[in-house]
Amino acid sequence: MSKPTHFLSCDWGTSSFRLKLVELPGLRVVATATSEEGNAATFAQWQQAGRPETQRLGFYLDILGKHCQALEQQAARPLAGVPVVISGMASSTVGMLELPYKPLPFATDGSDLATRLLPATPDFNHPVLLISGVKTDDDVMRGEETQLVGCELGATEQEQLFLHPGTHAKHVSIRNGQATALKTYMTGEFFALLSGKSILASAVKKADDFRMPAHTEAFEKGVRASRHDNLLHNSFLVRTNHLFDKLSRPQNFYYLSGLLIGYELSDFPADFTGAVVLAGETALVQSYEAALDLLGITDRVASVTVLSAEEVTLRGQAAVLHHAQQTGKLAPAKAN
Numbered sequence: 001m002s003k004p005t006h007f008l009s010c011d012w013g014t015s016s017f018r019l020k021l022v023e024l025p026g027l028r029v030v031a032t033a034t035s036e037e038g039n040a041a042t043f044a045q046w047q048q049a050g051r052p053e054t055q056r057l058g059f060y061l062d063i064l065g066k067h068c069q070a071l072e073q074q075a076a077r078p079l080a081g082v083p084v085v086i087s088g089m090a091s092s093t094v095g096m097l098e099l100p101y102k103p104l105p106f107a108t109d110g111s112d113l114a115t116r117l118l119p120a121t122p123d124f125n126h127p128v129l130l131i132s133g134v135k136t137d138d139d140v141m142r143g144e145e146t147q148l149v150g151c152e153l154g155a156t157e158q159e160q161l162f163l164h165p166g167t168h169a170k171h172v173s174i175r176n177g178q179a180t181a182l183k184t185y186m187t188g189e190f191f192a193l194l195s196g197k198s199i200l201a202s203a204v205k206k207a208d209d210f211r212m213p214a215h216t217e218a219f220e221k222g223v224r225a226s227r228h229d230n231l232l233h234n235s236f237l238v239r240t241n242h243l244f245d246k247l248s249r250p251q252n253f254y255y256l257s258g259l260l261i262g263y264e265l266s267d268f269p270a271d272f273t274g275a276v277v278l279a280g281e282t283a284l285v286q287s288y289e290a291a292l293d294l295l296g297i298t299d300r301v302a303s304v305t306v307l308s309a310e311e312v313t314l315r316g317q318a319a320v321l322h323h324a325q326q327t328g329k330l331a332p333a334k335a336n
Ligand SMILES: O=C(O)C(=O)C[C@@H](O)[C@H](O)CO
Pocket: 014, 092, 093, 133, 140, 141, 142, 143, 144, 167, 168, 184
């Protein structure tokens, strides 16, 4: 038996599927497959198929298997036996196999997260390590716990705050190597609903050039507005900005974004002076960084460290895989 030289990293979220062939120990990505087959769409497909519950895992593994084959072709090497590590919503009610949440606190080195090993079978020739989420009495997360592990925070006495922007943004408090509290904000989901499904939809146009001065200014205007007045009132101004030609539709995109991120960050603990770790997709992280600055948070905390979603996902999954191998849950594979 020797240490594996690769693993398959699967980040299976609500709306997207990402599979990567990753080299160990350097975490270089060798091949990538992405699709819109997130857990919500896959679950809807599964329900439409009307097959018995006993076939659900196989249904999801077929999708995974199809992408493993695509990676095998891309990488031009056999991948049989290479372990797949899955984090995200695949362990939820809409995923391949529902696993119970691990109650907080959890260790930031990934050593005590709840996982399930699905051994390789003739139909699916990879062992699968499925990582479950974590919960408090009134909150949950699936996927971000693995990304938090990937931040490699270390066990310091200084309080740390993990900020993860997204559909369901997460704020997690950490001390002495333990994640102790969690709060979810539906910032991204509210943004999608307001900008896509409400009366504001015709006043907003998706844009991706935050650094354009007119866009940055509109974003900052939104963040500033969140410091006074009511969210329900301020959101309506997206419509009047458009009616009265005060902001263009792309500017309104950033104004609404600034508004919602500003309201989320108004919950940032006033007495927190520790280290902030901001991890997520580049465009969002950029906006949060700007908002933290504008709200004076950057100046009063010890540090703000920015990490990308990809690096923390890969590092987190590799750490959980390592623990599973150390504890004998997953036997080290033959050299692959
Ligand atoms: O476990 C669940 O069912 C969730 O809804 C968790 C969700 O908020 C993810 O953490 C991010 O989308």
